[in-house]
Amino acid sequence: VAAQKCRKRKLNAILNLEEDVCNLQTQKESLKKEHSQCSKSINQIKQKLNNLYRDIFSRLRDDQGRPVNPRQYVIQCSSNGGIFIIPKHLAKSEQKQDNRKEQKQK
Numbered sequence: 001v002a003a004q005k006c007r008k009r010k011l012n013a014i015l016n017l018e019e020d021v022c023n024l025q026t027q028k029e030s031l032k033k034e035h036s037q038c039s040k041s042i043n044q045i046k047q048k049l050n051n052l053y054r055d056i057f058s059r060l061r062d063d064q065g066r067p068v069n070p071r072q073y074v075i076q077c078s079s080n081g082g083i084f085i086i087p088k089h090l091a092k093s094e095q096k097q098d099n100r101k102e103q104k105q106k
Helices: 002-059 088-105
Strands: 073-077 083-087
Touching: 002 073, 073 088, 083 088
Parallel strands: none
Antiparallel strands: 073 083
16 A cells, blocks of 8 residues: 555656646747747847937038048937937947946945
8 A cells, every 4th residue: 555655646746747847848938939029129129229320320410510420439328318429439438437336336
C-alpha cells in the first residue's frame, strides 16, 4: 500500500510538472510575440524620430541663412520643455558628465 501511494504521488508530481512545462511554454510564446511587437513599435518610433530629425534640420538655418549641418549639431530637450541646437562636441561632454554623476550615485 505504501509503495502504491508513493507511485501515485510520483505520478501526480510528474503530471503537475508536465502541466507547468506546458504553461511555461505557452507563456514563453506569448512573451516572444509581445517582444516582437515591441521591437516593431520601437523601430517605427525610431524611424519617425529620424524623419522628424531630418525634417527639423532641413528647415534650420544659421545666422547667415545657411543650412545647419546635422553632423555638427544635435537637438537637445531640457527638463522644462525647451529645445536647443548645440554642437555635438558639447553634447558628448555633457553626456560624459551625466554618466559620471549617475555612476557616483550608484
